[in-house]
Amino acid sequence: MTALRLGTRRSALATTQSTWVADRLRAHGHDVELVEVRTEGDRDRTTPLAQLGGTGVFVSALREALAEGRVDLAVHSLKDLPTAPDPRVALAAVPAREDVRDALVARDGLTLGELPAGATVGTGSPRRRAQLELLGLGLEVADLRGNVDTRLAAVHEGRLDAVVLAAAGLRRLGRDAEVTEMLDPIQMLPAPGQGALAVEVRTDDDATAAAVAALDDPDARACVTAERALLAELEAGCSAPVGALAEVVLGVEGDELSLRAVVAAPDGSSDLRRSLTGTPAGAHDLGLRLARLLLEDGAADLMTTSTDPAVTERAQ
Template identity: 75%
Template sequence: MTLRLGTRRSALATTQSSWVADQLRALGHDVELVEITTEGDRDQSTPLASLGGTGVFVSALRDALREGTVDLAVHSLKDLPTTPEDDLVVAAIPVREDPRDALVARDGLTLGELPAGSTVGTGSPRRRAQLEALGLGLDVRGLRGNVDTRLGKVTSGDLDAVILAYAGLSRLGRTAVVTEVIDPIQMLPAPGQGALAVEVRVDDAATRDAVMALEDADTRACVLAERAVLAELEAGCSAPVGALAEIVLGDAGDELSLRAVVGSPDGAGDLRRSVTGSPADADSLGRALARTLLEDGAADLAPLRTTENVSTTENVSTTQNVHTISTVHTERHGA
């Protein structure tokens, strides 16, 4: 049986899907790539928030799954709304690429070296909010398009710099253009950034069994915690929310360390909080951290609730060990 793998047509999406296909082929499966055009691919000019968030890259692939046109679909995990689908399941989350953001700037400059007034392109409200909060005096401008289109804005001189996900540049073999990999202390990535989701139909046991061999348990725990923050905040993929979870060595073995930020769209302030706990409690850790953010005023900083991504999952207990280790930032802070 040939597995039909649905993918977007962009170079990055095709590269990611080809990597998954190669992993499956190495396990003895025949795999055929099936290209699907999504709304986000057709409209390259409208801001993603106006289109309905990054979920616009997902719906066409899910439709193809449901119609039986494809047997599995590969998504950038940060594009997936957090509300689960009854008839679809993420059967595998492979090992994650570097989740950080990357700066590509003229003349090899870093964020701290860009002069005040420099133009920096990004289509992400999360990146914009955190950039503004750094107080560097940068002129942040909206940006859409594929990786080459965005990079071309710098080489042409239209922009002084752009910010992209390092993982995408890495998968495309383009890391040589990166002038700075941005420290999460300055800019927390999008929940799930750098990770892939392999989605199948719930009732397709054969494909699900084949795909499950690609699963990486540590990656799933980390992205589960990050996406739980979004779900509990009832925030859409395009909200100014960043989160990053890592598996670290604690006194009693592996621990999950989770950081999150909610930023003001105009950069007037941001709220950062952290928790640690067991990787087995990833979902509840993320939800507990989100409730801490809300209790400390996150909803006053940014509009969070969207129709794109409202979670239907019930709240869970917060009796596990939660340590808040960061402070509220209500003013601009330097790099």
């Protein structure tokens, strides 16, 4: 039996996520080998992601390897996927989703509300930056790149008072014991697709698609479909100050899909928050409808509004 070649980035988180997928494929009787693929985002650790092309820079090299036949499938953090379709690849599975929330890791076990005014909080995300500013806590938000170990070290070594990271990544790496506060989505809505994995295959590879399909979780797919449809309709990149969270909830007539979203000014000076409810089967339409509601209420202007030119430049 020929082994499935699974493309992965070198980072500890990417390797952990890819190994998780590989183990589940092996449990279904498939032989899987990991193939390392380097990306521009891995080679350049200092340039802000927005200038490199957003978190989608981590996806492009894996997609090239997939399209060229060097690997048979690739695993991504779903929040990194560009919303524009790539006809060469197909999203074959969205496995069960991890914790969607953002997490704070702060010195001395502090929570966000306990950090003093002027405390420095590191993040490379315009979405997190804007929502931190919106809380009005007087925090200094610092740009931060690097892998999970590098970001956590900035706190442990005293260079920053705190960092904000995705809870899912910390859990997958077994580092969640270092979290000092899980941030409620009421405070900070996550990125569209956060906590979910995407398994892509070539569009003409039916055999691999069939093997991977066993990992697909219908609820997770419905949720991320709604979140990504919203992001695409807003024409916002994955580094834009947009947060969204869809959840399957029990309604009067069965399962419903609840979707809420925030669009913020890059400098955190203002925001729009809206929500709608639909059905899991209508996930894509739900995302479109909520995006159009936000656009009617001024979201497009808000995303490019900033009283600080430096912040506007970072968000572009």
